[in-house]
Amino acid sequence: MGRNKFSAREVEIIGKLLKRKCAGTRFQQKEIRHQLRVNFEFNISDFNIQGQAFGYDELQECIRRGRILILDDATIEDMKAKRARDRERDAQLAAENAETTEEVVDWEATLKEWDKYYQEHPEERPEE
Numbered sequence: 001m002g003r004n005k006f007s008a009r010e011v012e013i014i015g016k017l018l019k020r021k022c023a024g025t026r027f028q029q030k031e032i033r034h035q036l037r038v039n040f041e042f043n044i045s046d047f048n049i050q051g052q053a054f055g056y057d058e059l060q061e062c063i064r065r066g067r068i069l070i071l072d073d074a075t076i077e078d079m080k081a082k083r084a085r086d087r088e089r090d091a092q093l094a095a096e097n098a099e100t101t102e103e104v105v106d107w108e109a110t111l112k113e114w115d116k117y118y119q120e121h122p123e124e125r126p127e128e
Helices: 008-023 026-040 056-065 073-101 107-120
Strands: 005-007 069-071
Touching (some): 005 073, 069 073
Parallel strands (some): 005 069
């Protein structure tokens, strides 16, 4: 899920991109959706009705209904900074968790143990 709070400048740019998306080719539409997701964390699927196009008019309707909020630039920058800190913290926690739960296997030692076992029990060695 993306954001639903944007600055007036961001909404202006998003509106222009949506106008270009509706007039573009399929490839151009994919590029614009990618720009919206990456640059603004704006996911059309968060706001549209499935199967219907989402353009500039639908953006304005979402703003009118309060589904998209327009805040001042300072608040938006603070919000972006907090999201970045949260992502960094989550990545660090995931890395720490991976380090503590990942079991390291010494395959050479394991192979030696199996060789020793099969020397003692040759009848149990699987056929190759």
